[in-house]
Amino acid sequence: xxxxxxxxxxxxxxxxxxxxxxxxxxxxxxxxxxxxxxxxxxxxxxxxxxxxxxxxxxxxxxxxxxxxxxxxxxxxxxxxxxxxxxxxxxxxxxxxxxxxxxxxxxxxxxxx
Amino acid sequence: xxxxxxxxxxxxxxxxxxxxxxxxxxxxxxxxxxxxxxxxxxxxxxxxxxxxxxxxxxxxxxxxxxxxxxxxxxxxxxxxxxxxxxxxxxxxxxxxxxxxxxxxxxxxxxx
Numbered sequence: 001x002x003x004x005x006x007x008x009x010x011x012x013x014x015x016x017x018x019x020x021x022x023x024x025x026x027x028x029x030x031x032x033x034x035x036x037x038x039x040x041x042x043x044x045x046x047x048x049x050x051x052x053x054x055x056x057x058x059x060x061x062x063x064x065x066x067x068x069x070x071x072x073x074x075x076x077x078x079x080x081x082x083x084x085x086x087x088x089x090x091x092x093x094x095x096x097x098x099x100x101x102x103x104x105x106x107x108x109x110x111x112x
Numbered sequence: 113x114x115x116x117x118x119x120x121x122x123x124x125x126x127x128x129x130x131x132x133x134x135x136x137x138x139x140x141x142x143x144x145x146x147x148x149x150x151x152x153x154x155x156x157x158x159x160x161x162x163x164x165x166x167x168x169x170x171x172x173x174x175x176x177x178x179x180x181x182x183x184x185x186x187x188x189x190x191x192x193x194x195x196x197x198x199x200x201x202x203x204x205x206x207x208x209x210x211x212x213x214x215x216x217x218x219x220x221x222x223x
Contacts, residue, residue: 032210043118043202043216044155051210090154098143098162100204100212102154 002027004093006103014111019063019078021106023091026072031093033074034100035065038088047089050074061085086110118203118215126223127193133218135186135203141213144186146178147202149217155202161186193222 007022025031032051036044048059055067061084065076074091091103116137125131135144143162147155160168161180175197177189186203203215 034210034212036214041219044204044214046212046214049210094210094212098145098160098168098206099157100145101157105152105154 002031002093002095002101004091004101004103006089006091006106008106009104010107010109012109012111013081015083016080019076019081019085019108021076021089021091021108023065023074023076023103024072025074025091025093027093027095029095030067030069031095033065033067034092034094035059035063035074035076036090036092036102037061038090040087044090047076081108081110083110083112116203116205116213116215118201118218120218121216122219122221124221124223125190125193127195129193130189130191132190133188133201133203133220135188135215136184137205137213138184139205139213140183141205141207142183143206144180145204145206145212146186146188147204147214149200149202151199159188190220193220195222198222 003026005024034049035047047063048057050057050067058064063078089106094100119134146158149155158172159178164180175192179187198221200217202217206212
């Protein structure tokens, strides 16, 4: 069965520092992979996705992620954190079967 | 138009009330979803409609009743809910695969 694991339920970074959020999936075939962001009392906003093709995916707000099949990983990075990046981040997987499965989420706080 | 619109944004209902949540999209997506999200938790899939037919029901209690009147609309009818049903209810739509769009949700409180 497909599953996705986010390592670290909470990440705290200083403004201007690197943001790194970890996501690993469990699957015998490469899934579709997504990162979503959720601000308080709001819905989910798609940051980026990997379907096929280039393994380095660039998203909105300066985020990017790299699909590494050998490591079954899809980690999210941003070179320089901004205060507005404070939010909940979810990694998710899909196999084109109408089921989008989410990781447990990582809360990001940004210190001034 | 790349929006999924959910109404109302907030809803407070008693345990004996009947209410409905509404979701609308005009992107031509033929799959629509209801998710439930409790505080500090990831969204959990409730229902999937594909081409206006219910294709997935994740063992949701019958007090939640989905309806898809047409390809752009998705409703969730609520009846005799419990306080533990209080949550953020998210609607989403997609093509058949990797393009999911979420609404901003309805914050439901059952008193």
